[in-house]
Amino acid sequence: MKKLLIFALLLMATVAIASPKYGGTLVFGRGGDSVTLDPAHATDGESFYGSTQVYDNLVQFKHGSTEIEPALAEKWEVSKDGLEYTFYLRKGVKFHKTEFFKKDVELTADDVIFSLKRQMDSNHPYYKVGGAYEYWQAMDMDNIVKDIVKVDKYTVKFVLKKPEAPFIANLAMDFASILCKQYADDLLKAGKAEDIGKYPVGTGPFVFLKWIKDDRIIYKANKDYWGGRPFLDKLILKVIPNNSVRAAELKTGSIHIMDFPNPEEVADLEKDPNIKLVKQEGLNVGYLAMNTQKKPFDNILVRKAINMAINKQAIVDAVYAGFGKPAKNPIPPTMWSYNDDIKPYEYNPEKAKQLLAEAGYPNGFETDIWAMPVPRPYNPNGKKVAEAIQADLAKIGIKAKIVSYDWGTYLEKTKHGEHMMAQLGWTGDNGDPDNFLYVLLSSAAAQVPAQNIAFYKSEKFDKLIEEAKVTNDVAKRTELYKKAQEVFYEEVPWVPMAHSIVVEPMRKEVMDFKLDPVGKRRFDKVWLNK
Amino acid sequence: MLSYILKRIFWAIPTMFGVSVLVFLMVHLAPGDPALIMLGEHASKESVEKLREEMGLNKPLYEQYIIFISKAVRGDFGNSIKSKQPVIDEFFERFPATIELTLVSMLIAVIIGILAGIISAVKRYSFFDYLSMFGALAGVSMPVFWLGLLLIYFFSVKLGILPVSGRLGFEYYIEPVTGLYLIDSLLANDYPAFFDALKHLILPGIALGTIPMAIIARMTRSSMLEVMREDYIRTARAKGCSSTRVIFIHALRNGLIPVVTVIGLMLGALLAGAILTETTFSWPGIGKWIVNAVYQRDFPVVQCATLIIAVIFIIVNLLVDLIYAIINPKIRLE
Numbered sequence: 001m002k003k004l005l006i007f008a009l010l011l012m013a014t015v016a017i018a019s020p021k022y023g024g025t026l027v028f029g030r031g032g033d034s035v036t037l038d039p040a041h042a043t044d045g046e047s048f049y050g051s052t053q054v055y056d057n058l059v060q061f062k063h064g065s066t067e068i069e070p071a072l073a074e075k076w077e078v079s080k081d082g083l084e085y086t087f088y089l090r091k092g093v094k095f096h097k098t099e100f101f102k103k104d105v106e107l108t109a110d111d112v113i114f115s116l117k118r119q120m121d122s123n124h125p126y127y128k129v130g131g132a133y134e135y136w137q138a139m140d141m142d143n144i145v146k147d148i149v150k151v152d153k154y155t156v157k158f159v160l161k162k163p164e165a166p167f168i169a170n171l172a173m174d175f176a177s178i179l180c181k182q183y184a185d186d187l188l189k190a191g192k193a194e195d196i197g198k199y200p201v202g203t204g205p206f207v208f209l210k211w212i213k214d215d216r217i218i219y220k221a222n223k224d225y226w227g228g229r230p231f232l233d234k235l236i237l238k239v240i241p242n243n244s245v246r247a248a249e250l251k252t253g254s255i256h257i258m259d260f261p262n263p264e265e266v267a268d269l270e271k272d273p274n275i276k277l278v279k280q281e282g283l284n285v286g287y288l289a290m291n292t293q294k295k296p297f298d299n300i301l302v303r304k305a306i307n308m309a310i311n312k313q314a315i316v317d318a319v320y321a322g323f324g325k326p327a328k329n330p331i332p333p334t335m336w337s338y339n340d341d342i343k344p345y346e347y348n349p350e351k352a353k354q355l356l357a358e359a360g361y362p363n364g365f366e367t368d369i370w371a372m373p374v375p376r377p378y379n380p381n382g383k384k385v386a387e388a389i390q391a392d393l394a395k396i397g398i399k400a401k402i403v404s405y406d407w408g409t410y411l412e413k414t415k416h417g418e419h420m421m422a423q424l425g426w427t428g429d430n431g432d433p434d435n436f437l438y439v440l441l442s443s444a445a446a447q448v449p450a451q452n453i454a455f456y457k458s459e460k461f462d463k464l465i466e467e468a469k470v471t472n473d474v475a476k477r478t479e480l481y482k483k484a485q486e487v488f489y490e491e492v493p494w495v496p497m498a499h500s501i502v503v504e505p506m507r508k509e510v511m512d513f514k515l516d517p518v519g520k521r522r523f524d525k526v527w528l529n530k
Numbered sequence: 531m532l533s534y535i536l537k538r539i540f541w542a543i544p545t546m547f548g549v550s551v552l553v554f555l556m557v558h559l560a561p562g563d564p565a566l567i568m569l570g571e572h573a574s575k576e577s578v579e580k581l582r583e584e585m586g587l588n589k590p591l592y593e594q595y596i597i598f599i600s601k602a603v604r605g606d607f608g609n610s611i612k613s614k615q616p617v618i619d620e621f622f623e624r625f626p627a628t629i630e631l632t633l634v635s636m637l638i639a640v641i642i643g644i645l646a647g648i649i650s651a652v653k654r655y656s657f658f659d660y661l662s663m664f665g666a667l668a669g670v671s672m673p674v675f676w677l678g679l680l681l682i683y684f685f686s687v688k689l690g691i692l693p694v695s696g697r698l699g700f701e702y703y704i705e706p707v708t709g710l711y712l713i714d715s716l717l718a719n720d721y722p723a724f725f726d727a728l729k730h731l732i733l734p735g736i737a738l739g740t741i742p743m744a745i746i747a748r749m750t751r752s753s754m755l756e757v758m759r760e761d762y763i764r765t766a767r768a769k770g771c772s773s774t775r776v777i778f779i780h781a782l783r784n785g786l787i788p789v790v791t792v793i794g795l796m797l798g799a800l801l802a803g804a805i806l807t808e809t810t811f812s813w814p815g816i817g818k819w820i821v822n823a824v825y826q827r828d829f830p831v832v833q834c835a836t837l838i839i840a841v842i843f844i845i846v847n848l849l850v851d852l853i854y855a856i857i858n859p860k861i862r863l864e
Contacts, residue, residue: 025700035612036613036614041614130614131611132577197613197614197615212814213620213624213814215696215697215812216696216700218703236700238812239812241809241812241818242675242679242809242812244679245694245810245811248683248687248694249694249695252687252690252694254694408825408826408827
């Protein structure tokens with residue numbers, strides 16, 4: 001009885017602590033500045049950090065997951081043939097009023113049509129503003145969307161060229177954010193169309209106030225936000241390029257949350273009584289692609305041998321400082337349809353040697369490993385990983401030379417298949433397995449300049465992922481993707497190396513901050529317990 | 531004097547020409563088609579072709595250079611590939627921050643460097659002399675980012691008396707007029723913001739100023755020692771001038787001649803060299819901007835920044851030579 005009473009009291013205490021408070025300014029410390037605040041033109045995560053606060057999409061990722069939920073569209077319907085998507089907009093949603101846009105404008109179908117059609121229609125006045133729409137093109141939207149039509153003031157219909165199951169997830173991505181048509185028209189009339197990327201007007205939880213380049217972006221709460229007023233009064237995204245300096249800022253309390261700490265500094269931060277950590281498995285994979293169009297990597301046995309020769313666990317422990325786990329599939333475990341029944345290739349140099357002999361290389365061979373020159377969430381130190389792989393391969397008689405270039409050249413050259421083996425990785429954009437399997441491993445993606453840098457071409461694999469692409473039935477798609485992972489396992493075009501764990505250190509008073517697997521940073525439900 | 535000035539200005543012209551050619555060729559020597567790089571890999575053939583036309587990439591190289599330079603002279607460096615904003619606007623958004631930091635660190639370097647140099651020279655082989663020369667040696671050898679981190683850990687994290695990084699605390703905002711926060715805050719009568727901006731300048735100012743400070747100290751010391759051996763100093767002493775007067779009026783004036791040259795040269799170098807300091811202290815100047823541009827192959831940005839810095843460098847050099855000629859008339863005759 002006493003225990004129960006204590007329990008009840010504790011419960012009440014937690015409830016009391018956990019009830020959110022309004023007010024305060026949150027400063028978020030990040031590594032780089034936004035390039036543009038027009039999400040349709042941005043290609044870098046830092047730009048999306050800046051725009052995501054201001055804008056909403058028709059649909060969004062449920063906070064902390066890859067599931068899709070309604071946002072500006074209250075609901076949607078898909079036609080039987082999968083070619084027509086009808087979205088019913090939330091009524092009474094208002095665009096922000098700011099110093100540079102004082103009109104009172106309600107969201108309608110026209111805004112949706114403006115925001116997306118400008119990216120596909122070459123006659124659209126905004127088509128040429130700000131250069132190419134890279135994400136629209138990267139997601140192959142030109143070959144998916146035929147037309148976008150207004151049904152009535154609050155209803156929009158997307159007509160597709162072909163059934164495309166990942167389409168709905170694409171609409172939750174930043175490039176599909178909904179901008180204000182009236183504002184864009186005003187800018188165009190004033191001859192300042194380019195300003196749309198500098199002074200954003202959206203419907204999102206925060207209203208843009210100021211952007212001091214390379215320093216900070218300042219927002220205030222949107223008190224009329226349809227999803228409920230954010231708890232914070234103000235939000236500041238502050239640029240602090242050096243990771244150690246960012247950690248120092250967190251320790252002194254001048255920022256509340258820090259992005260991307262140095263893995264080796266995390267333990268020290270964790271010791272600080274004012275700091276806590278939020279962790280999440282990243283939606284990513286780091287891999288070593290073997291160029292399957294080149295000898296000896298056209299031989300499955302060689303590829304299997306290499307998979308068995310590399311000690312992934314040791315690499316994850318040493319290079320990822322424990323913030324990661326060895327991979328066995330090309331998609332991360334947080335992704336739906338992840339095939340957990342697959343047994344990873346065991347680390348077994350002896351067996352690897354046997355396989356190599358079977359393949360006709362009893363004495364090994366000479367090759368090269370390309371090392372990524374920049375740290376990425378899925379691979380914190382390409383050079384160290386390459387050295388570990390080099391040492392492992394030497395044990396089975398493969399002499400590998402480490403090659404590296406500056407990042408731009410590296411990407412350019414790997415896209416053209418100049419390498420034998422090369423490290424690379426991927427962070428999911430839309431939470432759909434298609435975004436990994438099709439983008440990185442389909443024959444279509446093996447066309448130069450290729451995203452599929454293993455130049456893996458498998459009819460069996462292609463058939464499965466293409467069928468999954470045109471089916472809207474999630475159970476069916478799951479089954480197909482699981483099978484595709486089996487094919488991948490058999491034909492092993494890569495050594496899947498690791499999935500990283502994202503760690504976000506923050507002050508103790510920051511409450512309800514969640515990391516999104518798709519890499520977003522959202523603050524609409526965050527509050528300060530002071 | 532006039533002919534000397536004209537001669538020096540005349541000589542600056544081929545230098546500028548050379549720099550502009552190099553900056554122009556940078557884009558053409560880099561691997562890959564500039565138009566393709568600018569549009570990204572997903573661009574269609576037509577749009578690449580169109581951009582090539584717009585950029586004049588189909589024209590002969592010398593014609594392209596003439597177009598480039600005639601635009602650059604008018605301050606038109608095109609748009610940044612990444613942000614699509616005019617490069618020159620982006621430059622001036624950040625440049626005042628770099629100027630402010632450079633001037634403050636130069637001020638710190640000159641004041642402390644010259645004072646330490648004089649005292650070292652006057653009290654040669656004293657404890658202070660050894661200490662300051664050791665300090666100068668350490669200052670020259672210490673990497674800026676390392677020193678910056680040490681300063682941050684000691685003064686900000688441990689002692690908590692100075693801010694870690696940035697130009698201004700988030701509770702302040704200064705409307706830019708000149709872009710120099712120290713001046714703008716005073717113009718706005720915002721004294722708390724002024725002191726906050728000043729506090730933010732101290733650590734990066736020291737970090738950036740340490741190397742020039744050390745060089746100036748050593749230069750001043752050796753130059754002063756040399757001058758103090760001259761006959762006219764002995765004469766002044768013999769005439770019964772006070773030693774303060776001898777040091778500051780007679781010796782320093784001549785002793786500073788080489789130091790002025792060095793200060794001038796370093797001012798240019800500091801502007802360009804603020805990159806590491808700016809990154810360490812999250813200083814929103816041109817340093818970080820240039821580094822990013824290089825990574826992202828944002829050629830118009832790199833071209834603009836390189837050219838402007840080079841021109842500033844040349845102009846500062848020119849001014850130094852002229853000042854030098856004023857304080858040392860012998861130079862003009864050579």
